[in-house]
Amino acid sequence: MSGAALIAGLIPAAPLLAQDSPQGAIVIPDNVTIFTNDNPNVRRATAVVNGAVITGTDVAQRLALILAANQGKIGDEEKDRLRLQVLRNLIDETLQIQEAKASDIEISQDEIDQSYARVASQNFNQNIEAMNAYLTRIGSSADSLKRQIKGELAWQRLLQRNVSPFINVSADEVKEMLDRLKAAKGTDEYRLGEIYLAAPAEAQEQVHANALQIVDQLRKGGSFVAYARQYSQASTAAVGGDLGWIRLGQLPAELATAAREMQPGQLVGPIPIPGGFSILYLIDKRQVLTADPRDAVLALKQISVDFPAGTSEAVASAKAKTFAETIKTAKGCGDVDRVAASIGASVVANDQVRARDLPGPLQNAVLSLSIGETSPPFGSISEGVRMLMLCGRDDAQTDEGPSFDELMAQMEDDRVNKRAQAYLRDLRRDAVIEYN
Secondary structure, three states, rough: OOOOHHHHHHOOOOOOHHHHOOOOOOOOOOOOOOOOOHOOOOOOOEEEEEEEOHHHHHHHHHHHHHHHHHHOOOOHHHHHHHHHHHHHHHHHHHHHHHHHHHOOOOHHHHHHHHHHHHHHHHHHOOHHHHHHHHHHHHHHHHHHHHHHHHHHHHHHHHHHHHHHHOOOOOHHHHHHHHHHHHHOOOEEEEEEEEEEEEEHHHHHHHHHHHHHHHHHHHHHHOOOOHHHHHHOOOOOHHEEEEEEEEHHHOOOHHHHHHHHHHOOOOOEEEEEEOOOEEEEEEEEEOOOOOOOOOEEEEEEEEEEEOOOOOHHHHHHHHHHHHHHHHHOOOOOHHHHHHHHHHHOEEEEEEEEHHHOOOOHHHHHHHHHHOOOOOOOOEEEEOOEEEEEEEEEOOOOOOOOOOOOOHHHHHHHHHHHHHHHHHHHHHHHHHHEEOOO
16 A cells, blocks of 8 residues: 555545434444454343442343243243343433432332332232232242332432423413314324334344334233333333323324324334334224214123033034024013023123223124114134123213313423433433443
């Protein structure tokens, strides 16, 4: 190589302006050579965060909660990804607890214990002793879950002190939004769940791969709420990723485009958005300020008959037909018990069934019934055949929409959530983290 060529190679090229680079002020050349095959994720099983140690036991016990929620149906490769994600979550949790302490926010042990007892009662329908035993049995511990509770409480309290007081929504903004709501009457509104994964430029491929694995587990029956609580890096993680009722105009364009085509119960993602990826789950859909027939409260009687073990499909079909023809001879709800008894069928009643809580295929069938009419027969050889008789219906009242105060609270929450994401990014950026 000539001297001139060598010198030219040492002179830096003119720097790209931030707006010319997809990474902003960080300039990464197109032709990148990786000088080592060392993958730090292979050995980074634990970490020290600003002096606080996260042990392998901490990671293992938190991972055990996820494995138990998925009934152990997770492969070894996915477990490795989960382990890394759990470590990242524990790092965030540690930063949140440390920041709360630095702001003189103390979470008492009594508060943690009370929240733990509520989790045991509401989520597991167990007392504390049974909950402790369950956690030990799956390889986790009460201390692990209580630390997660402490992190959530600390972060909520921190946002209440350092973020919420500085969020301002004016009366004019709320009034403008109310006017928009009235103008949007009859348009679609969506209740969405979101799992948001932040993806710095250098980790795009890895985060995308992780997101694909999460989607795969969700499609296999994993709990969206559980995955959102564990993986989502949005502030809605604490409520299982639930964004509440929103209109498409409130979403980033990429998410709005995807949500527009979704049906209730559908999962979509990962969707690339600025800063990362989102996984969306459409919980429900309705029309703004319009009464939804599915909100009707129904009084129903369920008539059912079982098939003996070993019943063939042909015999079951014939019996189902006879069953349906017989039940249809009943003269309304007052007569159906007698008719059912004549063929050995059982009857149960419930006068507080919301139409939207019925399985999708049954909702329209039942909502089209008149009082005393029955749905088509449904069921299976293993579960028997059933029919529903409509005995009463209280239709939903027209939705008047949120009040001024409710809408102001929603808008404030949305701004708090966005500020919270930026707050956590700042904590990560300034943290001193050593990996082992």
